[in-house]
Amino acid sequence: MSPGDGHVIRSEEAPEPPAWQETLWARVEPGVCIGSGICLATAPRHFEPSGHTHSRTRSDAPVADSAARDAADLCPVEAIRLVGTPPATGPVAPTSL
Template sequence: MGDRWQVEVDRGVCIGSGMCVNHAPDAFTLDSARQSHPRTPETDANEPTLTAAEGCPVEAILITLAATGEPVFPPED
C-alpha cells in the first residue's frame, strides 16, 4: 500500500499563479478569486502533486503524510 498525503494550500500566501493547476489539474483548482484549492484534502502520493508543490512560486502548497503528519513538502530544514 502506498503513502497517502494531506494536501493544503495556504491561501494567505497563494498568489493565484495557476502553476499548480498546470502541473496537476486533477489535484488543484482555482476559485473565482484565483486562489488555489486542493480538489481533495487527502490523496495517494503522486508525482504531479509534488511537482505542483515544488513549482509553486511562493511555496503555498503544503504536503504531509496523512498517517503521521510528517512533512513531504516543503521539507523540514
C-alpha cells in the same frame, strides 16, 4: 548493482516506496497562494480554482503523486504543503469529549 552502473532494474527488483509517500496529500495554504495557476496546470487532479485569483485543494484529491510533488516544488511562493491528512470533504462534525 545500482541504476547508475548500467544495470536495468526490473519492476520486481525496484524497492518499495517509503510508507510516508503513500499517506501524504497536497494542501494549498490560502493566505499564501497568489494564484499563479502553476498547480492547476501541473496537477489538475489535486487542485482547482478558488474564486478569481487563488487555487485550493480539491476535496476529492487523491494521495499526493509525482504531479502533486512537482506542483509543490514549482509553486513560486511555496503555498503548497504535503500533509498527512486528506482534504476535508464537507463540514466537520464537532467531537464530543
